[in-house]
Amino acid sequence: MSAAPQLRAAILIVSTTAANDPSADASEATLRQVFEAEGGKWDVAEAAIVPDATTRIQRQLKRWSKGAGKVNLIVTTGGTGFAQGDDTPEAVSEILDRPAPGLVHAMLSASLAVTPFAMMSRPVAGVLNETVIITLPGSQGARENLEAVIKTLPHACLKRPAQTLELSTLAESSDWRPKPGYHHKAGAAVQPHHHHPHSHSHGHGHGHGHGGLVRHTKPGSEHLSNDPSLGPSRRQRASPYPMLDVPDALALIEEHTPRPKTVTSAVNTQLVGSILAQDVVARENVPAFRASIVDGYAVVVPSDGNMKGTYPVTAISHAAPGEAKPLKLGEIARITTGAPLPEGATSVIMVEDTVLKSMTDDGSEEREVELLADGVKEDENIREVGSDIKQGTKIMSKGEKISGVGGELGLLAAVGVAEVETYSRPVVGVLSTGDEIVEHDKPGNLRLGEVRDTNRITLLSAVRQWGFEAVDLGIARDKPGTLEQVLRDGFRRVDVIITTGGVSMGELDLLKPTIERALGGTVHFGRRTVKPIFSLPGNPASALVTFHLFVLPSLHHLSGQSPAGVPSVPVTLSHDFPLDKGRPEYHRACVSVGRDGLLSASSTGGQRSSKVGSMKTANALLCMPKGEGPLRTGHVVQALLIAPIQPL
CATH class of the missing domain: 3.40.980.10 (MoaB/Mog-like domain)
Incomplete structure (x- = not known):
């Protein structure tokens, strides 16, 4: 021993x-x-x-x-x-x-x-x-x-303490085919062929000059991924997961994403980006008092409406809080815009319809003012109580989003609403996997086989850009126990985990075995879901594209936002686009608006999934069908917008 x-x-x-x-x-x-x-x-x-x-x-x-x-x-x-x-x-x-x-x-x-x-x-x-x-x-x-x-x-x-952790990994499959005109062919939650190590240069059949994969057999009927303890000689030679059409994957994502949680939120700038979980009604009238809409003089209108003549100025009403002296017939009160009408006042004469007749002895105030108005009616130039918003009326609806423009926050503040029910926004953790991955800012030259971690910083940025809190979970090495512990620790801190790499059929592709065998999860949509994992490809372009196609809709479901996912608009191709003969794809493109107001799209260049440069100026994913020849200039296709449209 x-x-x-x-x-x-x-x-x-x-x-x-x-x-x-x-x-x-x-x-x-x-x-x-x-x-x-x-x-x-x-x-x-x-x-x-x-x-x-x-x-x-x-x-x-x-x-x-x-x-x-x-x-x-x-x-x-x-x-x-x-x-x-x-x-x-x-x-x-x-x-x-x-x-x-x-x-x-x-x-x-x-x-x-x-x-x-x-x-x-x-x-x-x-x-x-x-x-x-x-x-x-x-x-x-x-x-x-x-x-x-x-x-x-x-x-x-x-002896490491045992712990049960229920989770689901949303749509992972090593073979994938989208329906024409639908989502991206380079996988994500729905996983394409991806060779580990996490090399940022996997080869699945994009048809863009890096070789198509040839498969001679059909997927087997196994139900679990590789068992790492059996060694490479006993690993499966085919993916045990069936292929999914993207619409089916998106439907399952919605079905198995946990329902959003409701929280009570204070009405302040931290509310920007939140989705209301309940209708909101006005607690107060706006305005809460009869107010002047002009600078002028509050008056008591006689029955004949004739206000011509000289009147003593007996009171002043400013917008600042205070009590205004009651007004009698034959008296006037100087009043500013937004100020409350004195008791007894029935109308307001604009300052433009008056002439100053005399001042106080020290010259600091008006004593008498001549009014030039005839035919005056009651309630002129007055904003009545509740004329903007009446107390008890619905001002915002469940499902509305609080924007950063300020209008919604201003409305809530105006009617005295200090707290609202909102959906809790999920916290998202981003994790890279692989022994070959090093920090992106590692100084000096890389050793043979090392790859800078571009995915983590890219996805952290994307998560934050869409309004969610992002947590950096670092890099997990290709060791089953290490990956398991990182995932367990991650789920104590976040609601959703995004990983990249380690999801193919290699002997070091440990993510799916760890989820199934160590954490008790179900790959390809778990039924006991508490928290989801999205396992994205290791190639940078594929990781970012599939984040927008599959992860973002789930985050929207988790935060109560509808419709979920990126918006889609028709665009005109500004040049010929090559098509993939075997399957439809999502082409990274830049969409801009011309002087004629029409949207046009141009390619960002080579579309290899490892070509991170193709994402630099991309603000859209073009839904391109499969075909033999190019799609010609002027053809109209749907574009999924992942960033704001720029003018030409």
Whole structure:
């Protein structure tokens, strides 16, 4: 029997005093003695001191629990009491993936056997990124607590806790054929042939100079993807998933996307982009009082309507809040636009229909004004209560979107609505997969086989452009356990995950096996769906195109927006377009509006799925049918708009 592997441990001292003077701490040496007493089972590889600051504690714990240098166990000491600044338990609890209450119980029991003051300690234990974390008290209590659990910790560190995660992956298939005139032929949620590694240059039959794939057999009847544990010699030679027409895929996306959740949202600028989940009615009349619509003079109109003559100015009514003096027949009040009418006033004479006759002795105010109006009627130049919006009337409907132009927010503010029911907008995580993928900003030259990660930054940008919060989930390597943990961690942070790469038939294409075999999901539309995964191709152009075709409609369904997906408009081809002989395609194009008001489309160039340059100026996807020859200049096709139209 081989010896058990040595486990790596780290000690974190939480103390502002020790952070300023490390010699003040004796806990590290004490805890090292406990580890050494276990006969070589532990290597205390890391130790550090941080002040009593939540962010500093969390930053150090996260650093030790991820990456190549991660440790199996972290013990903290200090900051677990009731004093001001004892925030270690709160700092740790906020970042744990899973709590471990049994360890806490064991530590408290051991300490209580020594002193009743142990009940004043607030220990926390749990798992972060497969690293076990335990908070210990300071001084002698640290030794007692660690000794209480040290025998069981190797088992805890080597045995990853099981967890059930139900999810669905929306429409993945290694073979795909769209109906003529419908969606993109280079897959996405509906997956085309895609060769891993995630090379950004897979070859599926686009017919654009990079070779068509030849298939001599039909898909088999297997129901699960490759089992990575069986090795490449036992992997399937054909996709187990049937081909889908795109309309069918979109229907299934709508059917299996979780229904939108309703939340109460404050009426402020953060509401922009939200969809109303309920009708909204006016809480108040607009205006709430009889108001003047001009600068002039409020008057009491006599029965004959004759207002010619000179009148004393007895009051002033400004738009600023205040009480206006009641007005009598034969008196007038100067009034500004939007100001409330004084009590008793029945009409307003415009300042243009008056002449100043006299001023006060100091010259600061009007004393008398001559009115030049005859035939005056009541209610002239007056905005009546509720004349714009009456209290109780519906001002916005369920399903309407709050735009950033300001009109909807202004309307809600005007009628006194402070909160509305809206659909919660999903948070979207974006993950790249593959051992060959490196960060896009890696300095220096790439090694043979390395590929810069263009997909992640591209999709994060696209998600945010469409108004959704995007979370960068990084790069997952081609190891089943690693990918599983990244997906599990991702779903604790987001509602939807978008991945690129790892979805073909290669021995390192681990995404579908991980979803099916490790996470209990169902590839090609799960029936127990809680959160969806969209697994897009590794090629940059295909990834971005399929995001707009398949992922965006699901995000719209999740956020209550209708109609879902990108808008479609007819456009005229500005030059000849080559067609694919075997199948319809979605051609990346630039649509612009001419001086005649008509929309025209021009190609962005080569359409290989790996040709990321073809997306640079593209604001549309042209729905092109299959055919032998080119589609000629002047032909009208449908264009799916993925960005604003520009003038010529």
